[in-house]
Amino acid sequence: MSLVKWVDFQTLGDERGSLVALEIGQEKAVPFDIQRVYYIYRTASGVSRGYHAHKALKQVAICVAGSCRMVLDDGRTREEIWLDCPTRGLLIDSMVWREMHDFSNDCVLLVLASEHYDESDYIRDYDDFKRLSRDALHSSVS
Numbered sequence: 636m637s638l639v640k641w642v643d644f645q646t647l648g649d650e651r652g653s654l655v656a657l658e659i660g661q662e663k664a665v666p667f668d669i670q671r672v673y674y675i676y677r678t679a680s681g682v683s684r685g686y687h688a689h690k691a692l693k694q695v696a697i698c699v700a701g702s703c704r705m706v707l708d709d710g711r712t713r714e715e716i717w718l719d720c721p722t723r724g725l726l727i728d729s730m731v732w733r734e735m736h737d738f739s740n741d742c743v744l745l746v747l748a749s750e751h752y753d754e755s756d757y758i759r760d761y762d763d764f765k766r767l768s769r770d771a772l773h774s775s776v777s
């Protein structure tokens with residue numbers, strides 16, 4: 636099963652341009668209650684970000700301007716995808732390693748998160764992530 640799951644937003648456009656509205660508490664497209672919103676912008680040229688997974692946090696990442704390349708890895712499969720569409724978000728589940736590369740100069744990456752910021756939810760070491768994801772897989776099949 637692919638790690639790449641898209642969330643599509645309705646566009647409210649007219650002759651002046653386009654608009655996407657996300658109603659907190661009523662948003663149907665996002666499969667969790669949004670507790671936090673943040674955005675990443677003006678990423679310096681050649682810089683990559685991420686390199687971590689989350690134990691519980693789920694997120695939807697939307698490139699509202701420009702583009703970047705996202706790598707997703709669940710410990711068994713590694714996939715990459717370009718984000719470049721303001722009406723489409725990438726669902727990033729818990730226990731998925733993510734890396735972001737090749738940010739365009741104008742990239743603004745907006746992220747909707749299921750929880751408030753909590754550093755203890757991060758797994759920032761890839762070997763720890765592999766071990767934890769393997770343990771989780773074994774306990775789910777036994």
Ligand code: T46
Pocket residue numbers: 671673675684685686694696733746752
């Ligand atoms: C993720 C990817 C897509 C906060 O204080 N509050 C926040 O809500 C966030 C997201 C970060 N921070 C602090 C923690 C660090 O001192 O901001 C600093 C930069 O965060 P980080 O190095 O984790 O940034 P990225 O771009 O590597 O990762 C971020 C999110 O942290 C992460 O959850 O999935 O974007």
